[in-house]
Amino acid sequence: MTTPDGVPIRVLVCDDQALIRTGFATIIDAQPDLEVVGECGDGRTAVDLAGKLHPDVVVMDVRMPVLDGIEATRLLAGAGVEHLVKVLVVTTFNLDEYVYEALRAGASGFLLKDAPPAQLLHGIRTVATGAALLAPEVTRQLVGRYASRIRPMGHTPDDAALTPRELEVLRLIADGRSNSEIAATLVISQETVKTYVSRILTKLGLRDRVQAVVYAYRRGLVT
Structure with a gap:
């Protein structure tokens, strides 16, 4: 590469x-x-x-x-x-x-x-x-351990811009799931997962998957 x-x-x-x-x-x-x-x-x-x-x-x-x-x-x-x-x-x-x-x-x-x-x-x-x-197993330990210290920002219009399925995908990303794991969980293709991830980042104005994880915890979308 x-x-x-x-x-x-x-x-x-x-x-x-x-x-x-x-x-x-x-x-x-x-x-x-x-x-x-x-x-x-x-x-x-x-x-x-x-x-x-x-x-x-x-x-x-x-x-x-x-x-x-x-x-x-x-x-x-x-x-x-x-x-x-x-x-x-x-x-x-x-x-x-x-x-x-x-x-x-x-x-x-x-x-x-x-x-x-x-x-x-x-x-x-x-x-x-x-x-x-983001190594999934490390993400769960890292972000999950400190989630209680992150003050939730509440429900905002940004959150509302996501469809129920996009919110579901965002929560799985925050849980440290890889695209293949998300695809298996939701019974969809990995290409479809990639499409959802791209839409989520665009709608929320986030740079990458890392920011999506932090965003989800700060918004209180995962516990």
């Missing part, structure tokens, strides 16, 4: 641990369709380098000096504007609350640091296409 113009996907690796940073870079650079354009050890440098190197994806740690991964993600995602790069957050389970905040800040997905190399590569390719990467 390459970018639309046929060149490799440009990746910036940001982690304050040199060994992890080097390991990620080595794995990524070994792929013909991926290219590491830079490495750094803090969020501020990541933001600065992104402006100079124009990566397609930033692989971002959460806890770092100078500027943490959450604030760096918020700056890279561009509040209220078209975001500059896609951010793939990598973390450990004991940082899951920080990951939730990173998702709210605009990250396109997250992985665990101990995920197999193939998952890291898949994650980079996935978010580079504009899709979101």
Whole structure:
């Protein structure tokens, strides 16, 4: 997989641990369709380098000096504007609350640091296409655990814009279900699920599946 113009996907690796940073870079650079354009050890440098190197994806740690991964993600995602790069957050389970905040800040997905190399590569390719990467089993643990802290925003005209089936699909997305799982649950095709997901994002003005999950919990559409 390459970018639309046929060149490799440009990746910036940001982690304050040199060994992890080097390991990620080595794995990524070994792929013909991926290219590491830079490495750094803090969020501020990541933001600065992104402006100079124009990566397609930033692989971002959460806890770092100078500027943490959450604030760096918020700056890279561009509040209220078209975001500059896609951010793939990598973390450990004991940082899951920080990951939730990173998702709210605009990250396109997250992985665990101990995920197999193939998952890291898949994650980079996935978010580079504009899709979101949410591992279903991790989503249930992450967002579900902190749902009680998210104040429901109530029923709004935005919610009313969704049909009953679209609301059903949104709730399944928030439960961490993949498209194939949603298709099996509702006894519809995966292509139909993709159509529903696209309509939901368009009607609610959401960028991707990650924002849909956060939206559903904030609106009190799932418990």
